Ligand code: SF4
């Protein structure tokens with residue numbers, strides 16, 4: 001599971017573009033990860049420049 005630290009994220013959208021299953025949705029000031037779609041590939045966690053995403057298995 002990937003969790004978003006909403007207070008760290010600056011909503012740049014970088015993670016959205018790397019997700020292979022389109023599980024990340026960026027609303028105005030909220031980042032939502034669809035846990036049903038997410039396959040725990042950790043691409044978003046690696047790519048986030050602010051380390052706003054945390055992966056836990
Ligand atoms: S890459 Fe990081 S800072 Fe950018 S939208 Fe995703 S979680 Fe937020």
Ligand code: SF4
Pocket residue numbers: 002018019020021022023024033037038039040041042043044045
């Ligand atoms: S871990 Fe992979 S599948 Fe899950 S939200 Fe991040 S990029 Fe998408």
